Amino acid sequence: MEVQKRALLEAALFQANKPLTLEEIAQVVALPQDEIERSLDELAAELRAEHRGVEILEVEGKYEMRVKPAHVQKVAHLTPHADLSRGLLKVLSMIVYKQPITQSDIVKTIGNRAYDYVKELTDRGLVRAEKHGRTKRLELTEQFMTYFGIRSRNDLIEMFRKQEADEAQAAPPTPSTDEKINGEDGVREVS
Amino acid sequence: MEVQKRALLEAALFQANKPLTLEEIAQVVALPQDEIERSLDELAAELRAEHRGVEILEVEGKYEMRVKPAHVQKVAHLTPHADLSRGLLKVLSMIVYKQPITQSDIVKTIGNRAYDYVKELTDRGLVRAEKHGRTKRLELTEQFMTYFGIRSRNDLIEMFRKQEADEAQAAPPTPSTDEKINGEDGVREVS
Amino acid sequence: MRITIDEAGIVDLASKEASWEEVLEYVIHEEGMDPWDIDVVKLADAFRTYVERLGTLDFKVPARLIIIAAALLHLKAEVLILEEEQKAAAAAQAGPPIDLSKIPELQVPVKRAPTRRVTLDELVGALEKAFRTQERRAGRIDRARERVEEVVGTEEQFDVMKKIDELFVRINDVVERLHSGTMPFSSLVPRWERKEIVQSLLGILHISNDGRVELQQEEPFKEIYVKIVEGNAREEKKSEEEHIDENEFVDVPDETPPQRKEEKPK
Numbered sequence: 001m002e003v004q005k006r007a008l009l010e011a012a013l014f015q016a017n018k019p020l021t022l023e024e025i026a027q028v029v030a031l032p033q034d035e036i037e038r039s040l041d042e043l044a045a046e047l048r049a050e051h052r053g054v055e056i057l058e059v060e061g062k063y064e065m066r067v068k069p070a071h072v073q074k075v076a077h078l079t080p081h082a083d084l085s086r087g088l089l090k091v092l093s094m095i096v097y098k099q100p101i102t103q104s105d106i107v108k109t110i111g112n113r114a115y116d117y118v119k120e121l122t123d124r125g126l127v128r129a130e131k132h133g134r135t136k137r138l139e140l141t142e143q144f145m146t147y148f149g150i151r152s153r154n155d156l157i158e159m160f161r162k163q164e165a166d167e168a169q170a171a172p173p174t175p176s177t178d179e180k181i182n183g184e185d186g187v188r189e190v191s
Numbered sequence: 192m193e194v195q196k197r198a199l200l201e202a203a204l205f206q207a208n209k210p211l212t213l214e215e216i217a218q219v220v221a222l223p224q225d226e227i228e229r230s231l232d233e234l235a236a237e238l239r240a241e242h243r244g245v246e247i248l249e250v251e252g253k254y255e256m257r258v259k260p261a262h263v264q265k266v267a268h269l270t271p272h273a274d275l276s277r278g279l280l281k282v283l284s285m286i287v288y289k290q291p292i293t294q295s296d297i298v299k300t301i302g303n304r305a306y307d308y309v310k311e312l313t314d315r316g317l318v319r320a321e322k323h324g325r326t327k328r329l330e331l332t333e334q335f336m337t338y339f340g341i342r343s344r345n346d347l348i349e350m351f352r353k354q355e356a357d358e359a360q361a362a363p364p365t366p367s368t369d370e371k372i373n374g375e376d377g378v379r380e381v382s
Numbered sequence: 383m384r385i386t387i388d389e390a391g392i393v394d395l396a397s398k399e400a401s402w403e404e405v406l407e408y409v410i411h412e413e414g415m416d417p418w419d420i421d422v423v424k425l426a427d428a429f430r431t432y433v434e435r436l437g438t439l440d441f442k443v444p445a446r447l448i449i450i451a452a453a454l455l456h457l458k459a460e461v462l463i464l465e466e467e468q469k470a471a472a473a474a475q476a477g478p479p480i481d482l483s484k485i486p487e488l489q490v491p492v493k494r495a496p497t498r499r500v501t502l503d504e505l506v507g508a509l510e511k512a513f514r515t516q517e518r519r520a521g522r523i524d525r526a527r528e529r530v531e532e533v534v535g536t537e538e539q540f541d542v543m544k545k546i547d548e549l550f551v552r553i554n555d556v557v558e559r560l561h562s563g564t565m566p567f568s569s570l571v572p573r574w575e576r577k578e579i580v581q582s583l584l585g586i587l588h589i590s591n592d593g594r595v596e597l598q599q600e601e602p603f604k605e606i607y608v609k610i611v612e613g614n615a616r617e618e619k620k621s622e623e624e625h626i627d628e629n630e631f632v633d634v635p636d637e638t639p640p641q642r643k644e645e646k647p648k
Contacts, residue, residue: 003242006242006244007262011245017271028265050194052201053197053199067498069499072499075498078211078219081208082500093508097513148502156505164513267492270493
């Protein structure tokens with residue numbers, strides 16, 4: 001790939017605020033998709049070097065440049081916009097907690113919005129939905145583990161238990177955790 | 192700079208939604224500011240390579256990673272567009288081009304709307320207004336420079352010149368340029 | 383007036399122990415020379431010739447000459463600046479108003495809107511919240527059940543059907559006493575105690591649900607009014623107790639006045 005096109009590829013991934021399809025990249029870079037795929041692989045390999053802070057993430061055929069999970073926590077405060085809304089996070093946490101859980105269980109708790117949330121989570125590859133009678137059984141995917149940079153759901157539950165234990169000892173939880181997330185519900189929930 | 196910190200520096204610049212001060216970077220990377228400055232210089236030098244699509248811009252002591260100007264137009268559509276209305280832009284360009292200019296000069300040209308525009312621009316910190324007889328003398332602020340990613344007003348005048356030259360040569364200006372601007376006047380002007 | 387002095391003459395003057403002010407005054411006033419016309423370069427040349435001719439050097443002379451040259455330069459510079467300012471002022475006044483119509487338009491800078499991943503902390507926070515909500519919900523149900531049982535007793539202890547019967551007896555008593563189909567709920571509660579109130583309320587809610595009474599409450603926590611729905615008063619209750627009698631009356635209409643019933647036992 002000639003240098004100019006390589007620069008354009010980087011510029012496109014840097015500029016985009018959503019994952020890009022190969023077609024979208026091809027429009028910018030003006031190259032056949034297989035060549036772009038090859039260049040993306042090359043770029044991804046370069047970014048794997050330890051001194052690089054970002055990575056290329058491929059989810060369901062879409063490509064995205066992201067801060068590596070190991071650094072997310074340290075730079076998260078530099079932008080207020082998380083890529084998962086509060087509603088999505090809520091549904092996700094229900095699945096983490098109760099997996100395997102069905103879609104209808106979630107509908108019972110948060111109402112019809114659940115259908116949209118589950119769809120978005122499966123579209124983004126964070127959750128797998130399998131037919132289960134009249135509803136769907138929901139499970140976390142590998143992609144979910146990658147997103148949060150963890151190896152298994154147990155890691156998470158462990159963290160959660162530890163935090164709970166800490167909090168039981170210490171002061172009440174800080175509200176800041178919630179505020180950082182873009183609430184699409186508009187209102188902050190009172191807990 | 193050790194590899195981990197170097198990665199964090201990149202992650203911070205990538206993640207931030209505004210230019211960062213050395214202090215802000217230092218908080219993330221946990222290094223003295225002079226060392227960060229050196230690393231920023233190194234990174235900036237690397238990015239100057241032709242196959243890289245982004246660059247580091249320093250304006251008024253704040254650092255920002257952005258797409259190189261040469262590639263901006265090709266990737267601009269991948270990001271939601273900016274938040275300056277057409278009217279505000281018009282007033283801003285008058286100030287850029289004719290600074291120092293007075294509010295009454297602008298009122299003479301575009302009428303009473305000018306007062307609102309000037310107020311909004313000063314509220315947003317892009318323009319400074321100082322009493323000047325019965326009117327106000329208007330000047331661009333540092334924040335304006337940061338927002339537009341330029342080091343001085345001359346950069347812009349140069350851009351204008353170039354743009355004019357391009358337009359004189361080429362076909363009528365592409366409509367995409369205009370459409371990117373949120374017209375609060377509702378109607379697109381015919382040029 | 384004819385000017386007779388030149389740059390060499392000025393050097394001569396300066397060498398004759400006059401102060402620099404005196405030299406300039408003489409040149410301008412006596413000789414009528416415009417300081418603008420004194421060529422500083424020629425002055426320097428004349429001075430060099432003078433020094434060469436002299437062989438020795440009195441330092442007072444060059445000092446005076448340097449001051450004279452500097453003063454001339456200063457004067458000339460001031461004139462130039464003044465001229466420039468006047469020109470600019472004239473241009474500003476006479477010139478047309480600034481033409482703002484043909485200014486090229488700025489382009490909005492292309493900004494990124496970087497989003498970030500949700501952090502692990504945030505996920506754990508959400509998890510915690512989900513957990514708490516669940517716990518709270520479960521807790522709420524348990525606590526509510528406990529409280530109900532505390533007051534009304536467990537299901538086995540509290541027989542709602544029995545309570546309904548009791549309530550009907552009371553309702554009819556009130557109707558008979560007051561000759562009215564509407565009564566306050568408080569009049570139906572045997573003792574104004576928590577347990578009695580709740581059990582009576584449950585009973586009356588059942589009766590209301592069956593459509594046999596209507597309940598009305600104008601404000602929360604105020605009196606509830608119980609109104610018997612047409613055809614549900616003692617007659618209906620009686621219909622079970624005095625079933626046979628009633629049927630007799632139906633069979634014997636008109637001639638049989640109701641009071642006969644009371645006279646009968648006599």
